[in-house]
Amino acid sequence: MMNITITEEQDRLIVALRGDLDNTASSQAEKELSPVFQRDDCDIVIDCRELEYISSSGLRILLNIYKHTRINGRRAIIRQMSDYVDEVMRTGGFLQLYEMEK
Amino acid sequence: MIKDEAKRLLAENQALRLEVEKLKDELIRLIGHNLDLTEQLEAYTEIRRRVEVARELMDGNINRQRNADLQDDAQLLALIELRVEQQRLHLQPDFDTDALADLIGVSHERLTRLFRTNTIHRTPEAYIGNLRVLTALRLLREKPNYSIAAIAKDAGFSNVRTLQRRIMDTIGMTPVEYRQILTRDI
Numbered sequence: 001m002m003n004i005t006i007t008e009e010q011d012r013l014i015v016a017l018r019g020d021l022d023n024t025a026s027s028q029a030e031k032e033l034s035p036v037f038q039r040d041d042c043d044i045v046i047d048c049r050e051l052e053y054i055s056s057s058g059l060r061i062l063l064n065i066y067k068h069t070r071i072n073g074r075r076a077i078i079r080q081m082s083d084y085v086d087e088v089m090r091t092g093g094f095l096q097l098y099e100m101e102k
Numbered sequence: 103m104i105k106d107e108a109k110r111l112l113a114e115n116q117a118l119r120l121e122v123e124k125l126k127d128e129l130i131r132l133i134g135h136n137l138d139l140t141e142q143l144e145a146y147t148e149i150r151r152r153v154e155v156a157r158e159l160m161d162g163n164i165n166r167q168r169n170a171d172l173q174d175d176a177q178l179l180a181l182i183e184l185r186v187e188q189q190r191l192h193l194q195p196d197f198d199t200d201a202l203a204d205l206i207g208v209s210h211e212r213l214t215r216l217f218r219t220n221t222i223h224r225t226p227e228a229y230i231g232n233l234r235v236l237t238a239l240r241l242l243r244e245k246p247n248y249s250i251a252a253i254a255k256d257a258g259f260s261n262v263r264t265l266q267r268r269i270m271d272t273i274g275m276t277p278v279e280y281r282q283i284l285t286r287d288i
Contacts, residue, residue, distance in 0.1 A: 023144070056137050056140040056141050056144065057141070059133075059137055060134075060137050063130065063133055063134060063137065066130070067130065070126070070130075092133060092136065092137075093129060093132065093133045093136070094133070096129060097126070097129065097130070097133070
């Protein structure tokens, strides 16, 4: 099960991912995240506190979000990850793109 | 002099920033490529899994086809007699209807129906039980030194009481009485 909430906080868009972002959930997640790609005026914070699993298609979504912020000259930030998600992100090279926030 | 130095540092800073941006572009490209490869690998693994499933289904169908050839009742009964009586499977106490169905490759229901409509035994249990009784009677005749317990065990009965009851049901006397009659006749 995957659950996504998007909230705004000053000049930041907070995207909270909960549950399993697996291959099945990714296409639905992509639809739910479409408002994020329509915003070019804010930094994007991916809140991974309750993200339990992420697959390659989930990582591709995060890569696209990063590309979007980069084109707009905004910051892409990852906030709080479980050890498992941390390891996947690290191995995939994502921690060299996203900024980290505790 | 200081102005020149500041200018030089600024230019250097600018060049480094450009270099960092280039490296980031390259990193993004590599991460994307890595994800492409991972997805290809996942697709390949999925194809392999599906091939395995298809192979299992095919094997299952081949077996079903093989058993379908034995739908004729007479053929099935002949096969049961051949397999059970030649291999003396009834001598194993745990050989029951399910074991027989597995052995022949038909369902429990099909086996029960086969016996009900084609044999005097009416049920597979009765058929197996009858083979055990016949074995026990033969042992009572041929092995006068065997104990009743040893005969029960060798004939595939789970215990002496079952042997006694089945012999009584079949010939109307106990194993010991049967033995005494045989001795008297001799």
